[in-house]
Amino acid sequence: MSSNLVIVYHRQPYEEVEVDGKIEYRENKSPNGIVPTLKSFFGRVDKGAWIAWKHAKDPANPEFERVIEIDDAYGTYTVSRLPLTPEQVKSFYHVSSKEAFWPILHGFKERYNYDPVDWPTFREVNWAFAEAAAAEAAEGAVVWVHDYNLWLVPGYLRTLRPDVKISFFHHTPFPNADIFNVLPWRKEILESLLACDVIGFHIPRYVNNFVSSARSLLEVDTLKREKVHPDMVPETSALSEQSVVTEIGYEGRTVRLQASPVGVDVDYIEEVVANEATAKRVKEIKQEIGDGQLILSVGRTDYTKGGIEQLQSFERILETRPDLRGKVRLMHVSVAANSEMTSYEEIQRDLEHQAGMINGRYGSFDWQPVALISRPVKFTDLVAYYRAADVAWITPLADGMNLVCKEYCAARTDGDGVLVLSEFAGAAVELASAVPTNPFSHKSMDGAIQFALEMPEEERRGRMKKNREKVRTQDIRFWAEDQMRAFGEEILPARHAENA
Numbered sequence: 001m002s003s004n005l006v007i008v009y010h011r012q013p014y015e016e017v018e019v020d021g022k023i024e025y026r027e028n029k030s031p032n033g034i035v036p037t038l039k040s041f042f043g044r045v046d047k048g049a050w051i052a053w054k055h056a057k058d059p060a061n062p063e064f065e066r067v068i069e070i071d072d073a074y075g076t077y078t079v080s081r082l083p084l085t086p087e088q089v090k091s092f093y094h095v096s097s098k099e100a101f102w103p104i105l106h107g108f109k110e111r112y113n114y115d116p117v118d119w120p121t122f123r124e125v126n127w128a129f130a131e132a133a134a135a136e137a138a139e140g141a142v143v144w145v146h147d148y149n150l151w152l153v154p155g156y157l158r159t160l161r162p163d164v165k166i167s168f169f170h171h172t173p174f175p176n177a178d179i180f181n182v183l184p185w186r187k188e189i190l191e192s193l194l195a196c197d198v199i200g201f202h203i204p205r206y207v208n209n210f211v212s213s214a215r216s217l218l219e220v221d222t223l224k225r226e227k228v229h230p231d232m233v234p235e236t237s238a239l240s241e242q243s244v245v246t247e248i249g250y251e252g253r254t255v256r257l258q259a260s261p262v263g264v265d266v267d268y269i270e271e272v273v274a275n276e277a278t279a280k281r282v283k284e285i286k287q288e289i290g291d292g293q294l295i296l297s298v299g300r301t302d303y304t305k306g307g308i309e310q311l312q313s314f315e316r317i318l319e320t321r322p323d324l325r326g327k328v329r330l331m332h333v334s335v336a337a338n339s340e341m342t343s344y345e346e347i348q349r350d351l352e353h354q355a356g357m358i359n360g361r362y363g364s365f366d367w368q369p370v371a372l373i374s375r376p377v378k379f380t381d382l383v384a385y386y387r388a389a390d391v392a393w394i395t396p397l398a399d400g401m402n403l404v405c406k407e408y409c410a411a412r413t414d415g416d417g418v419l420v421l422s423e424f425a426g427a428a429v430e431l432a433s434a435v436p437t438n439p440f441s442h443k444s445m446d447g448a449i450q451f452a453l454e455m456p457e458e459e460r461r462g463r464m465k466k467n468r469e470k471v472r473t474q475d476i477r478f479w480a481e482d483q484m485r486a487f488g489e490e491i492l493p494a495r496h497a498e499n500a
């Protein structure tokens with residue numbers, strides 16, 4: 001019970017690697033910079049703690065192989081790893097979180113299957129996280145919980161430790177009551193979230209949706225509503241909101257609601273861009289493309305990311321615009337995060353089928369229209385592709401934020417490049433100078449990409465300048481500072497670039 005800040009996040013802050021029979025710990029450098037940024041907070045408190053899960057080494061005897069003391073450039077902190085058995089991982093992570101919650105959060109009712117959900121196991125795992133956080137938190141500490149797979153942690157923690165301040169951040173969209181209430185455990189989840197002091201979402205739409213869901217089942221009062229900052233309201237965007245609820249009351253407590261879009265580590269991406277090795281790689285890619293244009297698409301293999309719809313649009317364009325054949329290439333990076341799940345295997349097969357069909361139908365010996373990349377690309381290479389691509393085509397059907405589009409703009413220190421962005425990505429409410437597209441409309445999808453390919457340089461540069469300004473100011477540190485401001489000034493974020 002000695003940590004002033006406890007971060008509860010399913011991912012570990014380092015990777016455990018076995019080298020010559022010995023376990024070594026390597027820093028987990030998630031490219032979007034969230035892990036290092038979260039760790040940077042430990043530099044400003046006396047002691048921090050991080051709670052994550054890991055695969056139990058011996059499932060028959062999942063003893064608590066948990067607390068590791070870390071003293072690194074970020075600060076002094078402990079990492080507690082909850083060893084989960086294969087059954088717990090399957091039930092808590094794959095079935096409850098990914099098959100039941102994920103489709104609902106993204107508005108895909110038809111993909112949702114709650115019958116196999118083992119709710120007692122979900123509760124049990126969340127309880128273990130809450131207990132571990134309670135064991136680490138000092139009197140009055142801040143406990144910062146991340147994402148929907150830990151939905152029940154705030155409620156349990158409030159019971160175990162009424163003294164701590166709890167903040168919860170949702171990385172996904174949050175649906176309104178019409179969709180959220182499909183979940184049979186809706187009331188229990190909402191009651192748990194309402195045990196927080198602060199609940200964070202990327203954009204005002206998700207905040208208002210949360211309030212609609214909460215008000216549908218519980219006596220929740222709106223205490224404060226504010227006009228949305230003009231920076232967050234492109235006039236007619238699909239995800240625009242004019243006002244946002246910022247405080248609600250429930251059972252005598254006040255809960256602050258925050259719309260705070262996650263940003264990317266612009267300084268780090270610019271550093272990668274400035275590397276000689278990156279410049280060399282960019283040159284090679286450009287040589288390979290020759291006079292043609294490169295369209296880049298990057299995302300996890302997931303139905304929410306709209307990969308199939310995008311390939312279908314590309315096919316329609318090649319069909320109707322023979323002049324583009326031989327001139328435009330689409331590099332479609334789609335990497336599976338969760339290979340164990342059958343629904344993702346199906347999407348992978350569909351992507352392969354669609355890409356193969358386009359290449360077979362329109363390709364030639366010298367020109368392959370689609371390069372489908374399913375193996376992870378090194379982040380430094382990804383940055384080189386961002387830099388070389390004439391257009392980034394980012395078309396999710398639903399996406400909490402989408403960091404790829406921000407990384408693309410961050411990498412364009414040359415001021416060129418066009419971003420085509422789905423109206424249904426949270427980032428669309430910030431990046432008003434992107435070319436908007438509606439992935440549910442063939443006309444909009446086909447029109448937007450052709451418009452981007454033909455855009456004159458002056459317009460490209462004008463739009464990119466505005467997008468880059470947004471991405472630079474609302475970077476990952478801006479987000480982190482915003483989060484911590486919600487607790488008052490006692491815990492201030494360190495700039496991790498200086499700390500690392």
Ligand code: GDG
Nearest residue numbers: 031032171262299335376377378379399400401402403404
């Ligand atoms: C969730 C929410 C929200 C992708 N392929 C490769 C690779 N990536 C990296 C990208 C980017 C990250 O993965 C993907 O971030 P997104 O934000 O696009 O998407 P999710 O993973 O779904 O994240 C999302 C986010 O949380 C943050 O709150 O924005 O809405 O769904 O950083 O660069 N990285 C490397 N190789 C690849 O092949 N190295």
